[in-house]
Structure formats: C-alpha cells, structure tokens
Amino acid sequence: MTALRFGVLGCAEIARRRMLPAMAAGPATTVTAVAGRDRAKAERTAAPYGAAAVHGYAALLERDDVDAVYVPLPAALHAPWVERALRAGKHVLAEKPLTTDAVDTARLLDLAKERGLVLRENVMFxxxxxxxxxxxxxxxxxxxxxxxxxxxxxxxxxxxxxxxxxxxxxxxxxxxxxxxxxxxxxxxxxxxxxxxxxxxxxxxxxxxxxxxxxxxxxxxxxxxxxxxxxxxxxxxxxxxxxxxxxxxxxxxxxxxxxxxxxxxxxxxxxxxxxxxxxxxxxxxTVAAFAEAVRTGGPPEEVSRVQxxxxxxxxxxxxxxxxxxxxxxxxxxxxxxxxxxxxx
Structure with missing residues (x-):
C-alpha cells in the first residue's frame, strides 16, 4: 500500500511535538513537506523527517508529492487555507475547531464532498x-x-x-x-x-x-x-x-x-x-485519517453539528x-x- 504523503502548513508546537512524529511513524503515512513563513524554522521542522522545507503555504499546495495537508494554523486562518487546500485537490486534516464560523464549516464540508476529498477536524481524543x-x-x-x-x-x-x-x-x-x-x-x-x-x-x-x-x-x-x-x-x-x-x-x-x-x-x-x-x-487519529482517504470516507457530520x-x-x-x-x-x-x- 502506498503511504499517504502529508504536507504541513506551519510549524506550530502541536505539529512538531505530536502530529509530525505520528505521521512519520505510521505505516500508512509519511511526511514529504513542511511549509513556513520563516524558511529557517521550516527547515528545522522538516529536517528530522527528511522532508522538504517550503517557504510559504501556497507553494506547498502546488507540490505534486503532497496528497494530504495538515493545517495547525491559528483557528481564524483555518477557513481560507482549508479551502485553498481542497481546491488544490488535497485531502485535509485541520486542527480544531475546523473554523470559527458555522457557515464556513458547512461550506467546506460540502466542498470536500463535492470534490471527493476527505476533510477531518483533528479532535484526537x-x-x-x-x-x-x-x-x-x-x-x-x-x-x-x-x-x-x-x-x-x-x-x-x-x-x-x-x-x-x-x-x-x-x-x-x-x-x-x-x-x-x-x-x-x-x-x-x-x-x-x-x-x-x-x-x-x-x-x-x-x-x-x-x-x-x-x-x-x-x-x-x-x-x-x-x-x-x-x-x-x-x-x-x-x-x-x-x-x-x-x-x-x-x-x-x-x-x-x-x-x-x-x-x-x-x-x-x-x-x-x-x-x-x-x-x-x-x-x-493519523491512522483513521489515512484509512478514510484510502476508502473514501464521507464527511463527518459531527463537525457541522459542533x-x-x-x-x-x-x-x-x-x-x-x-x-x-x-x-x-x-x-x-x-x-x-x-x-x-x-x-
């Protein structure tokens, strides 16, 4: 089975401390790129995983070696970057809350469904x-x-x-x-x-x-x-x-x-x-997301209700x-x- 190739938008602590190690260790996932506004920080974050360091979030979305995007940005930035990732044809795992607006959340869930992409909110517990x-x-x-x-x-x-x-x-x-x-x-x-x-x-x-x-x-x-x-x-x-x-x-x-x-x-x-x-x-959580991508899992309506x-x-x-x-x-x-x- 081909591993799901993750690109990460940002170098947030939760990405460095918890998500990147899990993505790299999982048998069904790998990390191929990490994007940051600060090139040096992106390089430091990407280095332990042999991943490419990318300057700027938009550049990561253009890469053809990225199947899915993890979004650990501040909550107010989720909606625009999740939408850009979906429109770039990427599956998306975004930190909670998926957005700070119920209308945006519904719109993005519908967009993911329309495009046949997996969109999940990273509520790990x-x-x-x-x-x-x-x-x-x-x-x-x-x-x-x-x-x-x-x-x-x-x-x-x-x-x-x-x-x-x-x-x-x-x-x-x-x-x-x-x-x-x-x-x-x-x-x-x-x-x-x-x-x-x-x-x-x-x-x-x-x-x-x-x-x-x-x-x-x-x-x-x-x-x-x-x-x-x-x-x-x-x-x-x-x-x-x-x-x-x-x-x-x-x-x-x-x-x-x-x-x-x-x-x-x-x-x-x-x-x-x-x-x-x-x-x-x-x-x-990482394994469940990869399985949803593999099987074409439907949108999680709980995120809409939440x-x-x-x-x-x-x-x-x-x-x-x-x-x-x-x-x-x-x-x-x-x-x-x-x-x-x-x-």
Whole structure:
C-alpha cells in the first residue's frame, strides 16, 4: 500500500511535538513537506523527517508529492487555507475547531464532498479506546437510564503572548478548550443537543473569553453541563449520571500514550474501578485519517453539528457575530435562555 504523503502548513508546537512524529511513524503515512513563513524554522521542522522545507503555504499546495495537508494554523486562518487546500485537490486534516464560523464549516464540508476529498477536524481524543469503554458500559445499563452528563476541561493561565489570547486569530477559551467537553457531550449523548444557557467571561485586560460554562439538553431531557477555561487549575474529565449510578473518567482529553485510564463506576453496590489499557490517540487519529482517504470516507457530520452548537453557545452568551471574539465583562456577561436570545 502506498503511504499517504502529508504536507504541513506551519510549524506550530502541536505539529512538531505530536502530529509530525505520528505521521512519520505510521505505516500508512509519511511526511514529504513542511511549509513556513520563516524558511529557517521550516527547515528545522522538516529536517528530522527528511522532508522538504517550503517557504510559504501556497507553494506547498502546488507540490505534486503532497496528497494530504495538515493545517495547525491559528483557528481564524483555518477557513481560507482549508479551502485553498481542497481546491488544490488535497485531502485535509485541520486542527480544531475546523473554523470559527458555522457557515464556513458547512461550506467546506460540502466542498470536500463535492470534490471527493476527505476533510477531518483533528479532535484526537475521540480516537482513544477509553471512550468506547465508557459507551459500552452505558449501553449495557451499568448505570441505568442516562440522566445527565458533566464535563470539564480547564488549563492554567497561558503567557500573554500566546496566540490564544489574540481575538483576530480566533483565540479564546471556547474555541481552544471548550470544544473538548462539547465534543464529549456529542459523543455520548448524540447530535440531538440544544443550548439552554451559556456564559463566556474574561478577566481584566483580556481581549478574549478565558472562562465559560454551558447547559445543553437533548429532546428527551438529558442535560449536559460543560465547564472550560484557560486561567484555571488543570482538569480534564467527564461523568455520566444514570438512574442507578454514575461513571467517571479522568485524563479524558489529552492522555499520554502510556497512560492507563481509570474508569470509575459508582452504584448502590459500591465503587468499582477498572484500569483500562493504554492507547495512543495521536497515532490512532493519523491512522483513521489515512484509512478514510484510502476508502473514501464521507464527511463527518459531527463537525457541522459542533460548529452550529458553538455558534448557538456564543449567541446565548451574548457575544454576537462569529467575528466578534471580545469577552463579556463580569458585569455584563449573562446566562440566558436560547428562546429569549433568538427572539
């Protein structure tokens, strides 16, 4: 089988630290080119993989030795470069969120389908086997009928120079860390979710939201409470509550490849802990993308649904149009109902 040849747009940390090593190590993938605005940085990033260093992103899209493009650029740059890559005939794996606008996300998914190309959003945690173990326990009725879902992903304060503090680049807690608990809710509750309430806030001097919370519900009344932020103590986990008990999982979103997850089930009978097998979600993600290209996998509709929910959450929180990334202040941020916000 011919290896899928990746070109990388940019030298972001996640590309250098996680994705490039996985692409180079995978039996079905290889790295052929790395593009950067800084030629020297592109050369340093490409060198360990014997890949070509390309000056400028557009030049990489013109190469005939690139089958697929990985886009780890700032979120606000995803839409234009994903579109250019698709129009150049390349499959695309783009960092999350796929775009910062639901209309752009839908348009790009439709474009990929129209051109017979694979477009995937790089939400890696869903490719870890621990989440299938949780889903299996729920489907077996271990905690009875599902009643509620709670999830949190919070990280410590980032340096002021970090791009995630820059509104013009699509920064903010919702797009950076809020995507994780939201996608976890979609994974375990399905796509039938609507936003009931939301709040996005920033501290003094912040130009983006650095904290947020949301309440969602399915049409059957199963609720999802989400918490996220990037000025917090570290927390990465979720719980599912049922009529007979609850299941909890820590290190849910960014576990190391050698981490053995601990699944905790609490019922009237007591607490049962299961130590699951370690899994490499980065390698799994790259392999799943390569397989989708090989088999002609269809667009993932979950990215469309997620984008619509992100837009709804912003609207309910009072942030207005997708291009407005300014946080609400502590005084004027609010929790409001979806019905009253859309009136």
């Amino acid at each position: 869903v490719h870890h086997s621990q989440h299938a173990a949780v889903a299996s326990a729920v489907s077996r009725g271990v905690i009875g009928e599902l009643r509620a879902f709670q999830a949190a992903f919070t990280i410590p304060r980032l340096p002021g120079t970090d791009i995630r503090h820059r509104p013009e680049l699509g920064g903010g807690a919702l797009f950076d860390v809020g995507v994780y608990p939201l996608r976890a809710a979609l994974t375990h509750l399905g796509h039938d979710l609507r936003v009931l309430g939301a709040q996005l806030t920033g501290g003094p001097g912040d130009e983006v939201d650095t904290a947020g919370a949301a309440l969602l519900s399915t049409s059957a009344g199963v609720t999802a409470q989400l918490t996220f932020g990037m000025d917090h103590g570290y927390r990465s986990g979720y719980e599912l509550h049922g009529s007979l008990g609850r299941i909890s999982l820590d290190a849910a979103y960014t576990p190391r490849a050698d981490h053995r997850p601990r699944l905790v089930v609490q019922t009237r009978a007591g607490v049962e802990e299961s130590l699951l097998e370690a899994d490499d979600q980065v390698a799994n 984008a619509e929910l992100l837009a709804s959450l912003r609207q309910v929180a009072g942030l207005g149009a997708p291009g407005d990334h300014s946080p609400a202040t502590a005084a004027d941020s609010r929790v409001s109902s979806a019905d009253s916000s859309s009136a």
